[in-house]
Amino acid sequence: MQLQPETQSKPAALPQKEVDALMQHLRDAFKDSPDYAKRALEELRDEISTLSDARMESAGRIGNRQGEVSELTIIAPLVKGGAERLRKLLKVLHGNFQAADKVGSVHDMRFVFIDNDTRLLFATAYDGDWDVYINDFATKIPNQLDVLFSVVEGWPGIHSPQVKDFIVKYQIAADAWYVSNPHMTVAQARRLEKIDTALAQFLDKIS
Amino acid sequence: MQTQQETQSKPTVLPQKEVDTMMQDLRELYKDAPDYIKRALEELRGGISEIPDTLMETAGRIGARQGVVSELTVIAPFAKGGAERLRKLLALTHGNFSATEKVGSVHDMRFVFLENDTKMLFATAYDGDWDDYLDDFVSKIPNELDVIFWNFEGWPGIHSPSIKDYIAQFQVAAEAWYVSNPRLSVPQAKRLEKIDKALNEFLDKIS
Amino acid sequence: MATVSLELTEIQATLLRSRPAPYYGTHVMLRIDDARGGRELLHRLVPHVDSAADWWLHDNAWTAVTLSYAGLVALGTPEATLRSFPTAFREGMAARAEHLFDFGPNEPKNWEAPFGSGQIHVALSVFSGDQTKWRLASETAWTQFRELQGVTLLMSQDFGAQPGDLNSFGYKDGIGQPAIEGSGVEPLPGQGRPIKAGEFILGYPGESGVPLVMPQPDILGRNGTYVALRKYQSRVGAFNRFLRENGNTPEERELLAAKLVGRWRSGAPLTLAPERDDPALAADPRRNNDFDYAKDPHGYQVPFGAHMRRMNPRDTELAQLTDVNLHRIVRRGTTYGAPYDPDAVSEGDDEIPRGVYFIAMSAKAMDTMEFLQKEWINKGDFMNLRERDPQIGLQDKDSVFTIPQHPVRRRIHGIETFNVLRGGEYLFMPSLSALRWLANLGS
Numbered sequence: 127m128q129l130q131p132e133t134q135s136k137p138a139a140l141p142q143k144e145v146d147a148l149m150q151h152l153r154d155a156f157k158d159s160p161d162y163a164k165r166a167l168e169e170l171r172d173e174i175s176t177l178s179d180a181r182m183e184s185a186g187r188i189g190n191r192q193g194e195v196s197e198l199t200i201i202a203p204l205v206k207g208g209a210e211r212l213r214k215l216l217k218v219l220h221g222n223f224q225a226a227d228k229v230g231s232v233h234d235m236r237f238v239f240i241d242n243d244t245r246l247l248f249a250t251a252y253d254g255d256w257d258v259y260i261n262d263f264a265t266k267i268p269n270q271l272d273v274l275f276s277v278v279e280g281w282p283g284i285h286s287p288q289v290k291d292f293i294v295k296y297q298i299a300a301d302a303w304y305v306s307n308p309h310m311t312v313a314q315a316r317r318l319e320k321i322d323t324a325l326a327q328f329l330d331k332i333s
Numbered sequence: 334m335q336t337q338q339e340t341q342s343k344p345t346v347l348p349q350k351e352v353d354t355m356m357q358d359l360r361e362l363y364k365d366a367p368d369y370i371k372r373a374l375e376e377l378r379g380g381i382s383e384i385p386d387t388l389m390e391t392a393g394r395i396g397a398r399q400g401v402v403s404e405l406t407v408i409a410p411f412a413k414g415g416a417e418r419l420r421k422l423l424a425l426t427h428g429n430f431s432a433t434e435k436v437g438s439v440h441d442m443r444f445v446f447l448e449n450d451t452k453m454l455f456a457t458a459y460d461g462d463w464d465d466y467l468d469d470f471v472s473k474i475p476n477e478l479d480v481i482f483w484n485f486e487g488w489p490g491i492h493s494p495s496i497k498d499y500i501a502q503f504q505v506a507a508e509a510w511y512v513s514n515p516r517l518s519v520p521q522a523k524r525l526e527k528i529d530k531a532l533n534e535f536l537d538k539i540s
Numbered sequence: 541m542a543t544v545s546l547e548l549t550e551i552q553a554t555l556l557r558s559r560p561a562p563y564y565g566t567h568v569m570l571r572i573d574d575a576r577g578g579r580e581l582l583h584r585l586v587p588h589v590d591s592a593a594d595w596w597l598h599d600n601a602w603t604a605v606t607l608s609y610a611g612l613v614a615l616g617t618p619e620a621t622l623r624s625f626p627t628a629f630r631e632g633m634a635a636r637a638e639h640l641f642d643f644g645p646n647e648p649k650n651w652e653a654p655f656g657s658g659q660i661h662v663a664l665s666v667f668s669g670d671q672t673k674w675r676l677a678s679e680t681a682w683t684q685f686r687e688l689q690g691v692t693l694l695m696s697q698d699f700g701a702q703p704g705d706l707n708s709f710g711y712k713d714g715i716g717q718p719a720i721e722g723s724g725v726e727p728l729p730g731q732g733r734p735i736k737a738g739e740f741i742l743g744y745p746g747e748s749g750v751p752l753v754m755p756q757p758d759i760l761g762r763n764g765t766y767v768a769l770r771k772y773q774s775r776v777g778a779f780n781r782f783l784r785e786n787g788n789t790p791e792e793r794e795l796l797a798a799k800l801v802g803r804w805r806s807g808a809p810l811t812l813a814p815e816r817d818d819p820a821l822a823a824d825p826r827r828n829n830d831f832d833y834a835k836d837p838h839g840y841q842v843p844f845g846a847h848m849r850r851m852n853p854r855d856t857e858l859a860q861l862t863d864v865n866l867h868r869i870v871r872r873g874t875t876y877g878a879p880y881d882p883d884a885v886s887e888g889d890d891e892i893p894r895g896v897y898f899i900a901m902s903a904k905a906m907d908t909m910e911f912l913q914k915e916w917i918n919k920g921d922f923m924n925l926r927e928r929d930p931q932i933g934l935q936d937k938d939s940v941f942t943i944p945q946h947p948v949r950r951r952i953h954g955i956e957t958f959n960v961l962r963g964g965e966y967l968f969m970p971s972l973s974a975l976r977w978l979a980n981l982g983s
Contacts, residue, residue: 148425148426151421151425152421152422152425155417155418155421155422156418156480158414159483160483160490162479162490163479163480163483165476166475166476166477166479166480167476167480169476170432170476170477170480173431173432173477174425174426176431194921195441197441197443199443199445199454199456201447211362211363212508213508214358214359214362215359215362216508216509218355218358218359218381219381219509222380222381222383222384222385223385223509223511224380224383224385225380226511226513227385227513228861229860229861230858230859230860230861231859231860231861232511232513233440233441233458233512233513233514234402234404234440234441234458234510234511234512234513235509235510235511236397236404236406236456236507236509236510236511237507237508237509237510238406238505238506238507238508239505239508240408240505247406247454247505249406249443249456251440251441251458253860253921254860254915254921255914258911258914258915259860259861259862261748261863261866262861262862262863262866263861264748265747265748265863265865265866266861266862266863267861268373269372269373269374269376269377270373270377270380272369272370272373273363273370273373273374273377276366276367276370283369285748285749285750287750287753298445298447298454299445300443300444300445301420301423301444301445301446302423302430302442302443302444303441303442303443303444304430304433304439304441304442304443305440305441306433306434306439306440306441306519306522306523307440307519307522307523307526309526310522310526311859311921311924312513312514312859312860313859313860313921313924314921314924315513315514315517315522315525316513316514317924318522318525318526318528318529319514319516319517319525321525321528321529321532322525322528325528325532533951536948536949536951537951537953539948540948540949540950540951
């Protein structure tokens with residue numbers, strides 16, 4: 127079985143006039159930069175003229191999305207002793223995020239303590255729009271969410287009607303968001319990994 | 334072709350005695366928490382007793398990794414006028430990250446302006462090891478890096494020997510890092526999408 | 541009879557009375573020109589609005605009265621009360637087009653008058669299983685506003701009485717409904733466990749244990765619910781052409797029609813009748829919904845993209861964590877216009893007025909409609925698919941529909957939009973006491 131190689135579609139390009147205008151704007155913005163930066167800028171002309179096909183869009187109420195994959199970035203204050211408690215909890219869990227597996231749409235997720243353990247940075251890449259399934263999480267994994275986020279000052283509890291507003295309060299939309307495979311959801315990735323295994327076994331059998 | 338391991342492997346279950354000790358540690362940790370949190374904690378016992386097969390490890394000098402996917406989280410101060418220039422740059426290039434495509438090892442990446450444009454949060458998920466990742470960027474897209482990072486306080490220029498120290502200085506390691514498909518690298522994901530497309534076309538033809 | 545813990549005498553009948561077979565009725569839309577006239581209208585209608593107390597009397601005619609936000613404003617509802625309604629309801633369905641994925645042909649600017657104009661203030665519906673009783677009830681309703689100053693009739697549409705009780709595409713529809721806890725209605729096999737009343741009626745605890753947000757004051761919100769009304773034009777020509785192009789024999793075409801929905805056109809579910817239709821099964825309400833998808837993990841019986849499986853996934857393993865009980869609606873859709881014509885194949889046939897007034901009710905109908913439209917109808921990710929609902933999805937130029945089968949799945953290309961949205965509105969269905977409260981505004 128000979129699979130046809132995928133034809134590489136050429137990315138669209140901006141018309142030269144537009145690129146010229148853009149470059150001029152950038153030169154203005156960088157007019158006080160050292161020479162090496164100015165030279166580097168000139169080298170970027172080609173790249174600047176190509177258009178990416180996946181545009182950054184809104185992920186709902188707040189946050190950004192490229193294709194199917196969205197970003198959620200939160201910086202929230204921790205209660206006194208909260209960092210220590212969360213640190214210990216995460217250690218005890220051995221980085222076991224069964225709940226995230228269950229959610230099924232989380233690509234990646236990190237917990238970072240900043241500002242001398244007074245604030246929590248939570249950053250995730252996930253599929254779709256963030257507020258759409260929050261009621262589902264509230265009935266299916268309320269305990270995990272409550273135990274984890276109880277270290278955040280003012281956490282109203284996952285069942286509170288204020289919970290979405292609470293999240294929005296501490297969420298900061300990214301100004302730029304890039305995803306390598308914008309149309310690959312977590313479920314799609316898992317399915318494709320299975321197909322790959324099956325395909326390899328099949329090809330082994332017939333060769 | 335490398336044979337794929339079975340992606341859905343059963344997690345290891347800890348012996349009851351160990352789980353009991355863990356639960357006791359957690360109860361101690363949450364002794365001042367409100368009742369609903371204490372109850373929620375008890376509900377987590379089942380999840381706590383299972384250890385996933387891919388645990389969190391280190392990405393090298395700094396940062397966390399799960400499987401092949403690592404995290405890098407940097408919070409850096411802007412140089413004078415740097416925030417404004419970077420905003421202009423991002424706006425003018427319409428979120429065009431063809432440079433990052435070139436590097437080929439970045440899963441996702443976000444730029445978040447913080448604290449009235451005095452600082453920037455840069456958070457990414459990438460393949461492999463910290464040192465290799467930075468070497469890759471430096472060798473493949475030095476111009477882009479200079480043009481972007483010159484906007485930050487104290488940027489030594491991409492070819493300076495202290496470049497890694499500069500990044501490490503502003504990087505914060507994640508306490509916890511979760512990845513949904515820890516064995517799926519960016520090139521692998523792209524390959525799988527190609528296979529999926531070709532396979533669908535083939536199956537359409539023969540059905 | 542199951543336990544009753546709801547105030548049935550307050551709740552409007554439509555919420556619990558299932559659609560009879562055959563069914564007859566009329567939808568009337570009115571505009572309130574001055575507050576006094578609007579209040580007088582409600583005052584006159586209230587004695588004729590039925591409660592859910594005798595929910596089993598399907599053959600009796602019953603009248604339902606609902607109001608849009610614009611209608612509440614026209615009635616002179618106090619500002620604080622108006623502000624207590626949810627944003628989506630206040631904006632009205634036309635303004636929520638982006639949230640509802642109502643693009644292209646479904647855009648509000650393409651809607652039929654009076655939809656989308658903001659003039660639909662009161663929507664009144666008469667339902668009955670008996671033709672004579674329907675006409676009597678209809679005449680009674682008309683008498684209340686016929687000579688009334690201060691209200692204007694915008695449109696009136698008779699519906700129902702289709703041959704065989706089939707919808708515009710020849711299907712028996714409206715079978716699956718949620719069971720509501722405390723309603724006293726004995727659940728039918730397959731409806732699943734009764735869902736907390738608060739998901740469907742305001743003022744009672746929902747699935748999370750707390751009541752959903754309710755408009756104020758209490759007397760206005762309690763025992764009320766919201767209605768999402770969407771009028772669709774059914775493109776029967778396109779549908780028949782699709783069956784003929786993708787099925788060579790009448791049997792193949794019927795099976796294809798079944799695969800699009802998950803039920804044969806008789807109503808028999810594919811899960812219980814995977815290869816051949818079973819009209820006796822279809823006609824038995826104690827059997828025709830009694831199934832789940834436990835034995836169909838690959839979609840060989842009911843495709844994952846089939847309309848029924850999308851709208852109620854039951855125990856299907858979804859791509860992301862979902863509580864299916866949070867996304868249910870009570871449906872009281874009504875077919876209107878010309879009956880199904882198996883020989884209609886022209887583009888002209890697509891335009892012959894016929895289709896459905898899709899009516900969905902729940903205590904959070906706006907949220908649920910917007911969720912369903914965006915997540916489960918016009919997207920397939922939750923089922924790990926890249927396609928849209930074959931019955932009510934807004935299709936693209938090269939949309940596909942996948943039928944899992946052995947040895948190779950069948951993917952049909954070029955599926956068209958079969959139901960086009962001609963208009964819609966979000967409505968509030970007040971309790972009987974709430975209707976009286978509204979009728980007495982200003983006094």
